[in-house]
Amino acid sequence: MTKRRSTGKRQTPSKNRKSGGKSVTSFSFFRLAWKLGLVLLLLLVGWTIYLDVQVTSRFEDHRWEVPSRVFARPLDLYSGAPVTLDAFRRELDSLGYERDPRATEPGTFTRNGREFVVHTRGFPFPDGKAPARRLELRFEDGVITRFRATGGDGVAVARLEPQQIAGIYPGHGEDRVLVQLEDAPPLFRETLLTVEDRNFESHHGVAPSSIARAFLANLRAGRVVQGGSTLTQQLVKNFWLSSEQTYWRKFNEAIMALLLEARYPKDDILEAYINEAYLGQSGSRAIHGFGLGSEFFFNKSFEDLELHETALLVAMVRGPGYYNPRRYPDRARERRNLVLRLLRERGIIGVDRVEKLQARPLDVVATPSNEMNRYPGFMDLVREHLGRDYRDEDLETSGLRIFTTMDPHVQAVAEQRMKEMLAALEQGEEPGALEGAMVITRREGGEVEALVPGRETRYAGFNRAMSADRPIGSLAKPAVYLSALETPEDYTLVTPIKDEPFRVEFDNGKEWSPSNYSGESHGTVPLHEAFSHSYNQATVRLGLELGLPRVVETMQRLGLQDEPELYPSLLLGSITMTPLDVTRMYQTIASGGFQVPLRSIRAVTTPEGEVLSRYDLDLQQTVDAGPMHLLHYGMQEVMREGTGRSVYNLIPDNLQVAGKTGTTNEGRDSWFAGFTGGHLGVVWVGGDDYSATELTGASGALQVWGRTMADLPQRSFSPVVPEGVRYEWVDDATGALTADNCEGARRIPFIQGSEPQEEVPCSDTMGGQIQRWFEGLF
Amino acid sequence: MREESGHQIVRLCRVRQAVALMVVLLLGGCSMVQDRPSDDQEVIAPIETKEPEDVETQEPDTPERDARQRQTGSELSPAAASLLASARGMLLAGNTERALNLAQRAQRISPDAAQVYYRLAEIYQKRSDHARAEQFALKGISKAGNDPKLRRTGWSLLADVRASRGDEEGAREARKRASRS
Numbered sequence: 001m002t003k004r005r006s007t008g009k010r011q012t013p014s015k016n017r018k019s020g021g022k023s024v025t026s027f028s029f030f031r032l033a034w035k036l037g038l039v040l041l042l043l044l045v046g047w048t049i050y051l052d053v054q055v056t057s058r059f060e061d062h063r064w065e066v067p068s069r070v071f072a073r074p075l076d077l078y079s080g081a082p083v084t085l086d087a088f089r090r091e092l093d094s095l096g097y098e099r100d101p102r103a104t105e106p107g108t109f110t111r112n113g114r115e116f117v118v119h120t121r122g123f124p125f126p127d128g129k130a131p132a133r134r135l136e137l138r139f140e141d142g143v144i145t146r147f148r149a150t151g152g153d154g155v156a157v158a159r160l161e162p163q164q165i166a167g168i169y170p171g172h173g174e175d176r177v178l179v180q181l182e183d184a185p186p187l188f189r190e191t192l193l194t195v196e197d198r199n200f201e202s203h204h205g206v207a208p209s210s211i212a213r214a215f216l217a218n219l220r221a222g223r224v225v226q227g228g229s230t231l232t233q234q235l236v237k238n239f240w241l242s243s244e245q246t247y248w249r250k251f252n253e254a255i256m257a258l259l260l261e262a263r264y265p266k267d268d269i270l271e272a273y274i275n276e277a278y279l280g281q282s283g284s285r286a287i288h289g290f291g292l293g294s295e296f297f298f299n300k301s302f303e304d305l306e307l308h309e310t311a312l313l314v315a316m317v318r319g320p321g322y323y324n325p326r327r328y329p330d331r332a333r334e335r336r337n338l339v340l341r342l343l344r345e346r347g348i349i350g351v352d353r354v355e356k357l358q359a360r361p362l363d364v365v366a367t368p369s370n371e372m373n374r375y376p377g378f379m380d381l382v383r384e385h386l387g388r389d390y391r392d393e394d395l396e397t398s399g400l401r402i403f404t405t406m407d408p409h410v411q412a413v414a415e416q417r418m419k420e421m422l423a424a425l426e427q428g429e430e431p432g433a434l435e436g437a438m439v440i441t442r443r444e445g446g447e448v449e450a451l452v453p454g455r456e457t458r459y460a461g462f463n464r465a466m467s468a469d470r471p472i473g474s475l476a477k478p479a480v481y482l483s484a485l486e487t488p489e490d491y492t493l494v495t496p497i498k499d500e501p502f503r504v505e506f507d508n509g510k511e512w513s514p515s516n517y518s519g520e521s522h523g524t525v526p527l528h529e530a531f532s533h534s535y536n537q538a539t540v541r542l543g544l545e546l547g548l549p550r551v552v553e554t555m556q557r558l559g560l561q562d563e564p565e566l567y568p569s570l571l572l573g574s575i576t577m578t579p580l581d582v583t584r585m586y587q588t589i590a591s592g593g594f595q596v597p598l599r600s601i602r603a604v605t606t607p608e609g610e611v612l613s614r615y616d617l618d619l620q621q622t623v624d625a626g627p628m629h630l631l632h633y634g635m636q637e638v639m640r641e642g643t644g645r646s647v648y649n650l651i652p653d654n655l656q657v658a659g660k661t662g663t664t665n666e667g668r669d670s671w672f673a674g675f676t677g678g679h680l681g682v683v684w685v686g687g688d689d690y691s692a693t694e695l696t697g698a699s700g701a702l703q704v705w706g707r708t709m710a711d712l713p714q715r716s717f718s719p720v721v722p723e724g725v726r727y728e729w730v731d732d733a734t735g736a737l738t739a740d741n742c743e744g745a746r747r748i749p750f751i752q753g754s755e756p757q758e759e760v761p762c763s764d765t766m767g768g769q770i771q772r773w774f775e776g777l778f
Numbered sequence: 779m780r781e782e783s784g785h786q787i788v789r790l791c792r793v794r795q796a797v798a799l800m801v802v803l804l805l806g807g808c809s810m811v812q813d814r815p816s817d818d819q820e821v822i823a824p825i826e827t828k829e830p831e832d833v834e835t836q837e838p839d840t841p842e843r844d845a846r847q848r849q850t851g852s853e854l855s856p857a858a859a860s861l862l863a864s865a866r867g868m869l870l871a872g873n874t875e876r877a878l879n880l881a882q883r884a885q886r887i888s889p890d891a892a893q894v895y896y897r898l899a900e901i902y903q904k905r906s907d908h909a910r911a912e913q914f915a916l917k918g919i920s921k922a923g924n925d926p927k928l929r930r931t932g933w934s935l936l937a938d939v940r941a942s943r944g945d946e947e948g949a950r951e952a953r954k955r956a957s958r959s
Contacts, residue, residue: 079856080856127879156857442886442889444889445885593920616878617882677890715843716844718844721924749847
């Protein structure tokens with residue numbers, strides 16, 4: 001505005017002198033030009049100062065935006081570790097280990113049948129750096145039966161480095177791993193400068209000869225076809241300017257490059273360049289810098305690159321898409337070899353070496369180990385947890401390292417089994433009508449190993465495991481029976497309970513009469529049987545005897561966080577919960593009465609490895625060991641004789657498990673919650689629209705659970721009999737004590753002092769008596 | 779050494795089970811109910827368990843591994859034992875954070891062994907986090923089974939923790955349990 005007005009003013013007087021002599025005209029022209037020039041110079045100086053401020057403030061304070069990295073649990077290796085050969089192989093593949101008959105280098109392995117020699121890479125864990133080690137391992141029947149660390153300093157346990165399972169990226173999706181110039185592999189600097197900027201060490205930011213060459217080429221073509229940019233200019237462009245090819249931008253770029261060179265040493269500029277360079281794309285994630293480039297293409301750290309690998313990365317700077325070695329290997333190889341030839345021409349390496357290097361394959365790993373967002377469901381949980389202690393901005397830009405509890409093998413099995421089983425269950429129905437969710441934790445410790453948010457596991461969407469709030473049906477029953485068993489003077493596992501029709505009348509005159517799933521009543525049955533067969537009428541009767549507040553209080557001690565309305569129907573699970581809430585409640589049962597917070601994160605560190613947060617194992621006893629043992633007995637009976645018994649079509653007969661099925665009205669929800677010695681799993685199956693299904697807990701969710709558990713290395717859930725609990729033989733028909741191993745009798749745990757007082761004689765066959773006599777011998 | 783005697787116990791059990799099984803089968807027609815193991819500490823026996831060599835390679839120290847319930851606590855695996863030993867070293871050196879990391883790694887490997895929780899209790903005790911120490915001691919005791927030494931260790935530890943919390947009555951009770959074990 002100012003500029004235009006001032007020229008306007010000058011134009012008016014000149015009109016008056018239109019008829020003046022030639023010398024006057026030329027004088028005033030020079031004066032005008034001189035003044036204009038002065039104004040332009042001032043503007044230029046001002047603009048330069050402005051650019052200088054831009055350059056210095058941004059370059060000095062430039063906080064690299066480094067996304068956070070999220071890691072799975074590291075795989076522990078030791079003698080006796082429950083790891084199948086197949087799972088181990090997959091772990092090595094995911095980590096990009098390569099076969100090498102001698103396994104001399106970190107990141108290699110060799111295999112001979114069931115035996116492996118693995119050379120681990122070493123890794124900076126939150127609890128310290130694990131060194132690279134050479135391990136000898138043998139796998140038999142899902143267990144490591146031989147473990148030896150060579151160099152044998154008595155190491156009994158080692159860890160593989162953890163898989164990166166996700167990154168937390170800022171909106172623009174730039175990803176990088178910061179490196180320093182001193183970490184560069186040998187000949188890196190020479191290679192980069194040979195290709196991108198031969199005069200880097202001597203120029204002042206711009207190279208006029210290169211610009212002239214490019215200018216001529218552009219003039220001939222009639223458009224911008226060539227850049228004469230120095231490395232400094234490239235950095236300026238990436239750092240501060242858009243990528244549009246205009247002369248105005250080139251002009252700014254040149255000035256800023258000069259300023260940058262005037263103010264900073266060459267090494268600082270080069271270091272910024274190698275962290276900024278754009279090297280590829282993975283979905284919406286942009287691969288920046290040679291540090292991440294090394295990981296993304298070679299699964300190596302920058303300093304470990306070999307020269308042919310360095311050459312490939314440098315080759316790609318010109319056109320990361322065009323020379324993408326995964327998509328266009330021939331093209332990439334041709335350019336890599338060109339780079340190597342240039343090195344020879346400049347005398348940096350000899351002919352022999354070039355030929356050898358040119359003959360080498362690209363050595364790019366097939367899939368990047370750190371693909372982003374493979375597990376959006378689990379990441380929802382991690383983000384929710386992180387959200388309590390960290391701001392989004394810090395997570396996206398501070399390069400934090402987040403060590404989670406996820407077990408990629410368990411996660412893969414759970415996803416696969418869920419998908420298959422849902423497809424099988426909806427045979428004959430409209431495909432896609434059924435959905436499901438699953439949470440798997442370590443039975444002791446509460447670490448979340450897997451979370452399946454629905455049948456779609458690759459793309460973020462409705463996370464049913466965390467958000468589907470559904471009635472839990474009979475999953476509520478353990479709280480009812482536990483409340484009873486906590487008062488051994490009133491209730492034991494053999495207390496007779498009536499499973500008969502009855503009515504509850506409410507104050508408002510309404511009535512409710514619960515019925516059993518089968519529609520039949522079973523008369524008077526022992527408490528354990530009412531539980532294992534999930535009889536509704538018996539359960540409601542028992543729950544009302546105990547009183548609703550007591551049952552709710554038990555639920556809260558198990559981990560329920562709400563304050564539900566006290567309707568009798570809550571005894572049959574009208575109360576709603578998400579699969580994750582149910583997991584929290586059953587975790588207390590699985591951990592023997594100790595409430596254990598569910599954890600998805602073990603620790604968070606800075607990029608340098610300093611621990612910022614740690615989330616340690618914690619526990620709090622809320623249920624006594626005795627009644628909990630009795631409940632475990634009942635939940636094992638569910639699986640052997642009750643509603644969950646079909647699980648033994650899926651899992652080995654000698655595997656002891658405990659659990660509870662749940663079904664809501666018209667099969668709208670099919671639930672199962674149960675545990676083996678190693679894992680607790682909670683499964684929900686149903687329709688998002690609450691539509692009725694033919695499913696029960698056993699025919700739906702339990703099938704997913706059983707198949708998942710069958711695929712994982714397992715051990716039995718075999719709880720220790722606590723002090724103060726005794727097992728007695730009890731006659732089924734009368735509920736009285738009887739002799740060992742009688743027919744129609746079973747061994748039942750009692751809290752000491754609550755055993756039945758009556759005794760009945762054994763009424764079994766001769767064979768049984770002889771058998772007992774023999775057993776007495778042993 | 780312990781592993782070897784473990785092997786022998788397993789073998790003995792197996793021999794006994796095999797004899798029992800043969801006799802039972804010979805008698806015929808008898809109705810041994812599955813999954814009703816004897817209360818006897820060592821005989822466990824769903825008769826259809828795996829081949830003996832399988833058990834030996836898999837978990838040599840735990841004859842009760844597939845029982846529906848067990849009287850003895852779960853053995854500490856050698857790997858977890860070595861981590862706990864390192865944790866103790868760190869604890870003695872005053873580095874409770876390292877000790878905690880090592881003990882938690884041991885917990886992941888042998889989550890049913892009482893010793894793991896005792897070590898965690900000691901670490902929290904050293905940190906003067908007596909409330910946590912008490913919970914971990916209780917957890918350990920719940921895993922100790924009928925091993926008198928493990929029980930004694932647990933109750934004594936609990937007595938110390940309670941005493942430092944100022945819970946004199948609780949400490950007395952725990953001491954009584956320790957001497958009864």
